[in-house]
Amino acid sequence: MTRRTHPALSVWAWLVYAFLYLPILVVIVFSFNDSRFGATWAGFTTKWYGVLFARADVREAVVNTLSIAVLSTLVSTVLGTLVGLGLWRYSFKFRTGLSFLLVLPIVVPDVVMGVSLLMFYSFVRLGLERAGWTFDNGFWTVLLAHITFQISYVALTVRSRLAGYGRELEEAARDLGASSLKSFLYVVLPLATPGVLAGALLAFTLSLDDFVVTYFTSGSGFRTLPVLIYTNVKRGVTPDINALSALLVLVTVVAIIAANALLRPRRSRA
Amino acid sequence: MKRGALLGLLLLTACYRVEKPVPAEAASANPAPVARGDGKTLRVFIWSEYIDPEIVAAFEKENGVRVILDTYESNEAMLAKLQGGGAQYDLAVPSNYVVQTMARAGLLQPLDKSRLPNLKNVGTGFLSAGYDPGNRYSVPYQYAATGLAFNKSRYTPPRVSWELIFGPQDTLRFILLDDPREVVGAALKYLGFSANTTDVSQLRAARDLLRRTVAKRGFQGFDGGPGTRNKLLARQIDLGQIYVGDLLIATEEDENVQVALPQEGTTISMDTLVVLRRSPNPELAHRFIDYVLRPEVGAAISNYTYYATPNAAAQELLDDFLKEVPALNPPAEWLKNGKLDFIDELPAGRPQRLYDRIWTELKSR
Numbered sequence: 001m002t003r004r005t006h007p008a009l010s011v012w013a014w015l016v017y018a019f020l021y022l023p024i025l026v027v028i029v030f031s032f033n034d035s036r037f038g039a040t041w042a043g044f045t046t047k048w049y050g051v052l053f054a055r056a057d058v059r060e061a062v063v064n065t066l067s068i069a070v071l072s073t074l075v076s077t078v079l080g081t082l083v084g085l086g087l088w089r090y091s092f093k094f095r096t097g098l099s100f101l102l103v104l105p106i107v108v109p110d111v112v113m114g115v116s117l118l119m120f121y122s123f124v125r126l127g128l129e130r131a132g133w134t135f136d137n138g139f140w141t142v143l144l145a146h147i148t149f150q151i152s153y154v155a156l157t158v159r160s161r162l163a164g165y166g167r168e169l170e171e172a173a174r175d176l177g178a179s180s181l182k183s184f185l186y187v188v189l190p191l192a193t194p195g196v197l198a199g200a201l202l203a204f205t206l207s208l209d210d211f212v213v214t215y216f217t218s219g220s221g222f223r224t225l226p227v228l229i230y231t232n233v234k235r236g237v238t239p240d241i242n243a244l245s246a247l248l249v250l251v252t253v254v255a256i257i258a259a260n261a262l263l264r265p266r267r268s269r270a
Numbered sequence: 271m272k273r274g275a276l277l278g279l280l281l282l283t284a285c286y287r288v289e290k291p292v293p294a295e296a297a298s299a300n301p302a303p304v305a306r307g308d309g310k311t312l313r314v315f316i317w318s319e320y321i322d323p324e325i326v327a328a329f330e331k332e333n334g335v336r337v338i339l340d341t342y343e344s345n346e347a348m349l350a351k352l353q354g355g356g357a358q359y360d361l362a363v364p365s366n367y368v369v370q371t372m373a374r375a376g377l378l379q380p381l382d383k384s385r386l387p388n389l390k391n392v393g394t395g396f397l398s399a400g401y402d403p404g405n406r407y408s409v410p411y412q413y414a415a416t417g418l419a420f421n422k423s424r425y426t427p428p429r430v431s432w433e434l435i436f437g438p439q440d441t442l443r444f445i446l447l448d449d450p451r452e453v454v455g456a457a458l459k460y461l462g463f464s465a466n467t468t469d470v471s472q473l474r475a476a477r478d479l480l481r482r483t484v485a486k487r488g489f490q491g492f493d494g495g496p497g498t499r500n501k502l503l504a505r506q507i508d509l510g511q512i513y514v515g516d517l518l519i520a521t522e523e524d525e526n527v528q529v530a531l532p533q534e535g536t537t538i539s540m541d542t543l544v545v546l547r548r549s550p551n552p553e554l555a556h557r558f559i560d561y562v563l564r565p566e567v568g569a570a571i572s573n574y575t576y577y578a579t580p581n582a583a584a585q586e587l588l589d590d591f592l593k594e595v596p597a598l599n600p601p602a603e604w605l606k607n608g609k610l611d612f613i614d615e616l617p618a619g620r621p622q623r624l625y626d627r628i629w630t631e632l633k634s635r
Binding site: 035036037038039040042115118119122125136137215216218219220221223228230231232233234235236237238 | 313315317318319320338340341342343344347350351354355357358359494495496499500501502503504516519520522523
């Protein structure tokens with residue numbers, strides 16, 4: 001017999017959801033508001049979507065944001081997974097030190113990370129200039145910066161996913177004749193997969209909405225969406241940014257529904 | 271999986287666009303920038319919404335170049351990025367009280383006046399100001415005094431005075447600017463002192479006054495401008511301390527929203543154009559500054575931003591609406607008799623710490 005939830009608990013849950021989603025709803029509603037300042041409702045319009053699509057800088061920023069997010073997630077998921085597996089499986093001299101280093105990017109304030117990376121890049125540039133080469137900050141410096149902080153998140157997610165397992169399963173597979181590669185591929189990796197996916201998702205999200213680190217490492221002329229939006233707060237964000245946010249929410253919702261439909265385990269009907 | 275890692279690594283190592291740098295000239299009075307300038311790209315670091323895109327497009331067309339505008343939201347953020355040496359900008363638009371800081375940090379190059387014939391268009395009162403004697407590094411771009419704004423359909427003040435905010439009565443809902451120099455400065459002006467005072471007893475008086483002010487029931491917090499403007503439009507507050515230009519833009523939507531300069535006097539700050547020392551294209555940067563100093567261009571920028579132009583020759587080309595706003599055109603004697611204080615850089619040391627401490631205390635209530 002299933003227990004009925006207490007009605008008060010349902011009410012509370014709905015309140016929490018409202019608290020989380022109402023602000024987003026307000027943004028979506030105001031993207032159709034015919035007022036430049038969005039202080040009051042001035043009638044329904046879709047003109048901001050037109051304004052948005054006419055803006056080349058927004059288009060460019062969307063492309064930049066997504067390419068950085070996708071690439072950095074791919075790289076950091078691979079590297080982070082390897083680090084997480086290594087920490088789980090082997091004991092070695094600097095294991096504690098490495099664990100500590102992994103936590104650093106998570107606890108260090110963004111500003112410190114952004115400025116230190118910026119100085120590091122400047123330092124490298126100075127060295128390269130002596131050798132007669134140089135580079136500008138931009139896509140690649142931002143990409144490296146994102147990978148730097150994402151690795152930590154992925155590695156820790158993977159490691160905590162595996163924390164409950166000993167090495168017995170892998171050893172059992174070896175006893176049954178699997179090669180080390182096979183036991184890794186068919187035993188360890190499937191166990192870690194939920195952690196890897198969660199880590200990748202986390203990394204992607206972090207990259208998508210990082211402002212501070214990106215602002216400092218982006219050089220000139222390379223802008224992601226968060227940078228474009230945050231640096232506009234001084235004189236007020238224009239309503240076409242609301243339209244953009246509404247579209248982002250829409251894309252996210254569609255993506256989640258699609259992912260759910262694709263990943264739903266097929267249950268055999270008994 | 272492995273292949274992906276390899277691919278990623280390959281991508282990472284093949285990434286940097288490497289070029290031979292321009293050989294640096296021997297250090298002279300004007301050290302050569304290290305970066306490569308192609309003479310075809312101008313990179314401007316500027317406040318958001320602070321230049322008419324059409325003006326930029328016209329400059330691009332006229333010179334066959336591309337202009338990249340990057341934005342920042344505060345002087346501090348701009349400084350931090352430039353000091354880290356991460357970006358090859360040609361021009362930046364610092365407020366007047368940051369110019370000397372930037373010069374001392376070695377971020378600026380002296381202007382070549384021979385390339386700026388239009389400098390003669392700037393009103394004499396704005397040339398060679400205290401923040402940059404002889405305009406060695408900077409050219410005035412746009413300025414705004416700080417005013418008190420209200421919405422006539424909610425509340426019309428009998429007279430515009432800081433008294434309404436700092437006085438003993440507590441009947442009005444108000445918002446203050448999210449800026450230490452502006453808020454402390456306003457309190458100092460109300461008390462009859464200079465907004466740049468370094469006198470400890472005067473600063474203490476301002477501190478005590480501000481403590482009482484933020485404890486009022488009508489105090490609705492600090493805001494950088496847009497929030498205050500929106501709350502005035504929505505008739506949710508009576509008064510807001512705001513930069514004149516940030517408020518005027520709202521009159522497009524509601525004629526009843528107005529701004530005026532408090533009678534005790536107020537603060538004013540000038541945003542300036544500077545050429546960065548590491549500018550890849552200093553020649554193009556000068557050309558851009560001279561272009562901005564043309565009367566019709568200066569007027570067009572003001573008509574877009576609603577900030578005042580220091581360009582005397584541009585005054586008559588402004589939209590009629592802007593010509594008629596008293597807050598945008600403070601009386602000339604105000605600049606002379608100390609009613610209107612340019613916010614100056616504070617000397618390092620005790621005064622600066624006092625301002626910081628007052629602000630921290632107010633913000634962390």
